[in-house]
Amino acid sequence: MPERSLRPTLRDVAQLAGVSVATASKALNGRDQVHPETRARVLSAAERISFTPNALARGLLAGQTGTVGLITGDLDGRFSLPILMGAEDAFGKGKMSVLLCDARGDSIREQYHLEALLGRRVDGLIVVGSRTDPRPSLGRDLPVPVVYAYGPSTDPEDLSLVPDNVRGGADSARYLIDRGRTRIAHITGEADYLAARDRAAGIEGALTEAGLEIVGGVQYGSWTEQWGRTATARLIEAHPDVEAILCGSDQIARGVLDALRESSWDVPGRVAVMGYDNWEIFAVGARPQLTSVDMNLEALGALAARRLVEAISGEARSGIEQLPVRIVPRETT
Amino acid sequence: MPERSLRPTLRDVAQLAGVSVATASKALNGRDQVHPETRARVLSAAERISFTPNALARGLLAGQTGTVGLITGDLDGRFSLPILMGAEDAFGKGKMSVLLCDARGDSIREQYHLEALLGRRVDGLIVVGSRTDPRPSLGRDLPVPVVYAYGPSTDPEDLSLVPDNVRGGADSARYLIDRGRTRIAHITGEADYLAARDRAAGIEGALTEAGLEIVGGVQYGSWTEQWGRTATARLIEAHPDVEAILCGSDQIARGVLDALRESSWDVPGRVAVMGYDNWEIFAVGARPQLTSVDMNLEALGALAARRLVEAISGEARSGIEQLPVRIVPRETT
């Protein structure tokens, strides 16, 4: 009994069941044209030696590996993770496995990982960006389909999925207007982030539509609590009549709330506050709990997975899909 | 010219270079015994058709796939991610790829993913827990080595890597004592978390050693800002002479700071505060910035990767390795 390898192979199963490898294969894969009794024998043999089919061998033959590569720019970013989870989840159900790579925002490393993934014959790729600013395409001549999530590709031939931040901004503004606030300010992060500009544009649009304008203008700064505090102190000094503050992120909003409490401004009585990102721990830990805009990133990740599976089976799409965001009301509005 | 498949194979390269597959293989893999000129020809041919060797075929032959599985309990947890990053990074350099699965803390799903990974013939597994409480082993009879990270296995035959929370607690207490604080309180999370109990034990030990005791006793509660606020209000009411508050997490610490500011207690003048986890965004966003204990989770992940590679190459280890944590001083102490 020459134990060629430690792991049992189909041949071992076949031998044990007293059939040929081919029959064993058919039996295990539920092909009809196998005598029930034979199948039972094979199945029990497989069970007995705890046989696990070698997906590699299968993939070699089939030309499909049932794995996809996921290249992310910054794992530690708040955005990659939910997308990753959504994708992992969506794939998981369909028995696809995810090979994960973190390129650390470095295009050399990205290229390197790309090669590794291609070498492992992934059936497709998801590229997750860390910001919504367009990023260079991985290229058109890849042997497998690619879906860009969160950070779109600059190439319109690629398929990209991004949250609709313009509408997110507009919705949040309208949400406040509907609740009777008219003097609305906007404190946000670095202006060189498309996300910041998009949200600001959305807000501006909605306000204009209602015949209003942003109190004090869009205040770009940084995505930090500190900036939220600083900007707020300045804002309430210059515009004591402000009724609502839309923030570019939950972090900023925390700073805003902090500064407001410091100055004993009642939230939401005197001024309403909204965050963005709906980062639970931040939003729920806030006092009062923070109303925020959720970009539905898990859904985005799940959709990316679905789109990729579609693409793998031949349904090509391209362009940028803007995905809806949603407002999560809490106590600050 | 029958294009069997879309992806170029070694045969295509060989054909183009006018050599046999065997020679092409040798040339590409840097085997000696290939004429330099031949090798050059092969290399350029490979380049020309952008040939990527099929890792599956190679793995099938070699019995090693160069992939490892990483099963996590809760991806969204604060702890899995740095570990994942550390591991990914450590593997990345060694050309191993990581297959990621999130079992969502569900053992059925874990089993399912385990089979999928085994089927893909991963060379090893890392299991990342979401808490430091021991968890059931994946089993002893797995065909590949396993390393448990953060959440140790209950089986001492397994190798587990965990942060040394007892020492973390002790170090933080000593850190304060060294700075002249003697009346030290401890507000932490749920008592059913081993992490909470370990840290408390460490603190208690260090204080006892110094002839001190925890002001008001260990205050277990929940891992939330809210609890930090509540507990603090209570604490400073009952023990107005308290000089330092050790917190079970940065989140709790944020609540503590909040409550302290509310009562106009100066930090660190009147009372020092320390967090745990060193969750940057929380710690740095705090006012004043929060001194915290960092569990070095990335290093833990990287070590897990190294240990796994060792185990794959035959160096077996077992038991629980306690990894050092470190204090990150900021403004609250």
Added chain:
DNA sequence: CTGTTAGCGCTTTCAG
């Protein structure tokens, strides 16, 4: 219904 045969793409003896 079952077994034989022929590979998937690659590496590795082992003769030339």
Added chain:
DNA sequence: CTGAAAGCGCTAACAG
């Protein structure tokens, strides 16, 4: 130095 041959573990025609 080079190439022919023999598989790694599995599936998919075909014949029996």
